Amino acid sequence: MSGPSFSHDLRQRQTQSLVLAPQLRQSLKILQVAALDLRSVIQEELQANPTLEELPMEGESVEKPAETDAPNDTSTPGEHEDVAPPGDDSPTRDELDFTKQFEILGKIDEDWRDHFANVGGAQPFTAEDAEKRQHFFDSLVSETSxxxxxxxxxxxxxxxxxxxxxxxxxxxxxxxxxxxxxxxxxxxxxxxxxxxxxxxxxxxxxxxxxxxxxxxxxxxxxxxxxxxxxxxxxxxxxxxxxxxxxxxxxxxxxxxxxxxxxxxxxxxxxxxxxxxxxxxxxxxAEDSNRVVVPDVVVEKEGDEWKIHLNSDYIPRLRLSSTYRELIAKGTLSKEERDYLRERMRSGKFLIDSIEQRQRTIERITREIINAQLPFFEHGVSQLRPLTMTQIADVVGVHETTVSRAIANKYMKTPHGVFEFKYFFTTGYQAESGDSVSNTSVKEMLADLIALEDKSAPLSDQEIVAKLQEKGITLARRTVAKYREELGILPSNLRRDYK
Structure with missing residues (x-):
């Protein structure tokens, strides 16, 4: 009886795989994290990149940046020519689509002297500033998991x-x-x-x-x-x-x-x-004691809905003029010059990514307001069905960009603070022809149960009939599912025997 035989051969196989460049991964992370968490992401880059400087925090609007010609301007990213290219305020489809934009990143003018000509002078970062910032981080506590x-x-x-x-x-x-x-x-x-x-x-x-x-x-x-x-x-x-x-x-x-x-x-x-x-x-639970900070505040001023992006927790950055001048003097070795150029390229990419993030969130918020205007005017009962694909088509980005942009983010509205994903919901066609979101249907269901006679609570079938009177046709099992999602007990457990 012969033993098992083994053989070796060499084969060539062609496969496709997606490899994300470090800068692309960083941009996706910046797009996805909430404003409160973005600060820590940026702080990591500040520690690793000596060519980046953090400017004093000021409550300037991203939507309407201040204009100034002062050399030591502390404006938000995107106001200098070296931070965001000038042009039309309305980004094109390619500018807003992160996937397309990342494919052409990395190109930068070799003439660094001209490229950074408009960068303001460096602002000193005192020991007192460092102590205050360290105290801020030392004061942050996390709950034990x-x-x-x-x-x-x-x-x-x-x-x-x-x-x-x-x-x-x-x-x-x-x-x-x-x-x-x-x-x-x-x-x-x-x-x-x-x-x-x-x-x-x-x-x-x-x-x-x-x-x-x-x-x-x-x-x-x-x-x-x-x-x-x-x-x-x-x-x-x-x-x-x-x-x-x-x-x-x-x-x-x-x-x-x-x-x-x-x-x-x-x-x-x-x-x-x-x-x-x-x-x-x-x-x-990780978020059981966490304060929700809205990334966007939507308010009505007169007849117009205004969008205010929360930039309070986002460090404002610029590239250091000190390193620009070192490059301009021509006294550095090739290795030193290449290193600083690579760090400046990385820093500029970070600043552009932050500005791109804010613009994308603002555009998506604007389209959510347009699509859910009845909600903003009247409340939750008027929420309409909406998909990310609809918003992506209007904004001119891929659906995955919308998904990343709304992840972990909250919007403050006149009716409360809601997760962005709250506004994306499936729905039903009412007999009147209007579309009604399942969130609005749950609101109706909760209202019916809140007003019921506790000695004779409504059964799921009776709720079906009540909703039918409002023009909403649902199956009994759907009503039961929504009731359970709302944390409401069945009728036999809601009955008050007293």
Whole structure:
């Protein structure tokens, strides 16, 4: 019997792949991050690029930049000829499409003396300024994440390496609520760990703070919290352990009969369960204590809607005249000259990208206002269906550019602060012929339930009929889905028995 045979051969294969240049990745990042986060991105570049200078922060409008001929002008990026090329204020399709623009980036005039002729003189950055900025960054605090909180407890235990690794895997598989997103067997299989080791680690994880962490079901989570309080043998624990389905449907008479206790005792146990936390991991949510700073403020002035871009947190940059003069003197070696030119090219690209970001966001905001004018005039009930493709076609950019430009950004309107993506929603055709967004439909549904008779709450089918009277035709399962998304209980759990 002959053994297996092996052979080697050389083959040529042609494939296509997309490789993003560092500058392109940087521009996409600048476009995508919110104004509050953009500052840290720019600070990184300031640390790495000596040819960039940060100007004093002033509340100047990006929409209407101040005009000045002063050599030490502290205007926003785009006001100098060396920062943004002069021309028509309305960008062309190619100028606004980041993908197309990046293909032609990197071209720069070899005559640096003329290119930087209009750059203002360098402004001193004093030790006091540095101290103030450092104090600002030292004052910023970040909330401890759920994973960090749990890992702090892991290090307090003397664990065997396999159990330690299993705990890492389990913690990494927790969702925002603190529940396991996968079964222990799946985690063991994916991590190539023994199942017994994973279950041992899971038992340890479930003993950590907060109680209920690492559970796989709501019943287990709530039961774990009762055990942590020393109430694992109470009526509430029995209901969770043995009759959770009846409990979730609030069948008090049936629970009373099956458990052999009075209905008042069942009601008291339900109230005790109601004080437990169904999602113990949510208190560590990343954005649970984060202040939302709108990137754009939309206000009505007279008959016109005005757009104000938030530039308060965006450092204003320019290229240093000191390095321009060094290049102009011609005393540098070729390596030094090439290095400074490359750094200046990179700095100019950053300044252009920031200006391009602001222009793109402004144009997209303007078109959102045009498309959702009834919302801005009258409120959420008038929100219309809108897709990113529609905005991209009007603005003259690719749909992915719109997607990146609105990511992680908020708009302040007369009706509140909303995520940009809030304005993009599917919808329905009403009997009147008007388009109605699903957000507006949810608003109608919530209003109907808010006004219902609590002793006889509306069923999903009755809500369907009510919406039909308003010209909105929906299936009962769609109403149920919207109700659940709004966090509203079914009619049998909304009934007030008092």
């Amino acid at each position: 759920l994973q960090e909180h749990l890992m702090q407890q892991v290090v307090l235990n003397d664990l065997a390496p396999p159990v330690h690794e299993a705990l890492h895997q389990l913690i990494g598989n927790l969702d925002d609520r603190g529940y396991l997103a996968q079964s222990p067997s799946d985690i063991a299989l994916q991590a190539n760990l023994p199942y017994a080791t994973v279950t041992e680690a899971l038992k340890l994880l479930q003993s950590f703070d907060p109680p209920g962490i690492g559970s796989q079901t709501l019943a287990d989570c709530l039961l774990a919290q009762l055990h942590a309080k020393g109430r694992g043998d109470t009526l509430a624990a029995r209901m969770l352990r043995d009759h959770f389905e009846l409990l979730s449907r609030r069948r008090i008479p049936e629970l009373s009969r099956k458990l052999g206790v009075a209905a008042d005792d069942v009601q008291a146990a339900i109230e005790e369960i109601g004080k437990l936390d169904p999602a113990p991991g949510r208190r560590f």
